[in-house]
Amino acid sequence: MGVQRNGCIALANIARDDDACKQAVVSAGGPAAVAAAMAAHTADMGVQRNGCIALANMALGDNACKQAIVSAGGPAAVAAAMAAHSADMGVQRNGCIAPPHIPRDDHAFQHAALTAGAPAARASRAGARSRSGGLSRELLLRPC
Secondary structure, three states, rough: HHHHHHHHHHHHHHOOOOOHHHHHHHHOOHHHHHHHHHHHHOOOHHHHHHHHHHHHHHHOOOHHHHHHHOOOOHHHHHHHHHHHHOOOOOHHHHHHHOOHHHOOHHHHHHHHHHHHOHHHHHHHHHHHHOOOOOOOOHHHOOOO
């Protein structure tokens, strides 16, 4: 699991700033590798946290990057992580980062997130965070 955990954060770091780096990660199969790691290690919060942030950083790229994330099952991976780890602030925080970077008119990503269970994941997060004051109400209610 350490390899997947570290691999996800390495891809997240590479895709963090430069658009060319985001595209390089996507072209190398980053979204599929991250989604596969998240699916194979559902119980490992480190893999889930790092996978969510890696996908979020890639989602900051152009439309081709976003489409690659959708095609690789990224929305489903994020929604599953958030549902499975509703009490983990790191998974919840990182899982919330990608949707604001997806254009409101990107219906393919929105549909993928909705069918993957994002509303259910957000609802479970709301219950877990309401007493801790963790995530803001605005973030909880933000549509996909």
